[in-house]
């Protein structure tokens with residue numbers, strides 16, 4: 001069955017989530033469906049999206065798979081138009097698809113950076129283009145971009161990843177300041193470490209590692225709130241927020257000491 005074809009527009013709010021086949025995106029999709037939303041779920045893995053859609057059976061809302069590679073602008077445009085056509089619009093979006101390639105500075109490669117730029121940064125831009133066009137015409141909508149606390153300052157092993165996340169934070173600040181006038185609320189999500197398939201590959205200690213369902217709850221609450229930034233876990237976010245303000249000599253001394 002092609003689930004995409006079978007959905008008539010309903011009154012329930014529609015949220016589009018990218019990177020929904022596992023990890024944070026999957027947990028948020030389920031939490032949003034519990035809240036009664038129609039969740040358009042995108043990622044490349046069709047089987048996982050269909051399994052996710054089945055998990056929404058019996059929930060107040062629903063999850064509909066929209067398989068997609070966000071690095072392809074044409075495919076993204078088509079998907080956004082399809083969701084709008086099938087469900088009567090998109091009220092909210094969480095642009096969450098992303099990856100982390102562990103890259104020690106001594107083995108620096110431009111290719112690792114390029115892969116992360118293509119997915120983490122350009123993947124988000126590809127989604128923003130049709131979303132901003134649609135929401136501007138409509139005069140309303142909420143778009144949250146999943147960056148990371150790693151975007152606050154340069155951290156070890158994250159030259160490429162951190163650069164993409166810092167760029168997203170900067171971009172969201174810029175868009176927020178302009179788009180609030182046309183009724184679009186741009187938010188940034190800055191998680192610390194969350195237990196997902198992505199972080200399960202990490203060989204280094206992950207302070208304040210958070211369960212994915214807890215992270216999803218914080219994101220659901222944040223999407224309803226008025227704050228620009230949704231960040232967690234609270235203590236780790238506060239520590240990194242403090243590090244962000246330190247002068248360079250003190251910052252580098254602390255980072256080297258932390259190993």
Ligand SMILES: NC(=O)c1ccc[n+]([C@@H]2O[C@H](COP(=O)([O-])OP(=O)(O)OC[C@H]3O[C@@H](n4cnc5c(N)ncnc54)[C@H](OP(=O)(O)O)[C@@H]3O)[C@@H](O)[C@H]2O)c1
Nearest residue numbers: 019021022023024043044045069070098148193194196198
């Ligand atoms: N976990 C953490 O500790 C943490 C902390 C800070 C920020 N974040 C950010 O949170 C987001 C989600 O992280 P996660 O830990 O949940 O990662 P994850 O478990 O690896 O999930 C990543 C998701 O992105 C999708 N994806 C990857 N490439 C894609 C593409 N080209 N097109 C469409 N979808 C694609 C994957 O699905 P397919 O493979 O099926 O496409 C998957 O659903 C990322 O942006 C990450 O940087 C995570």
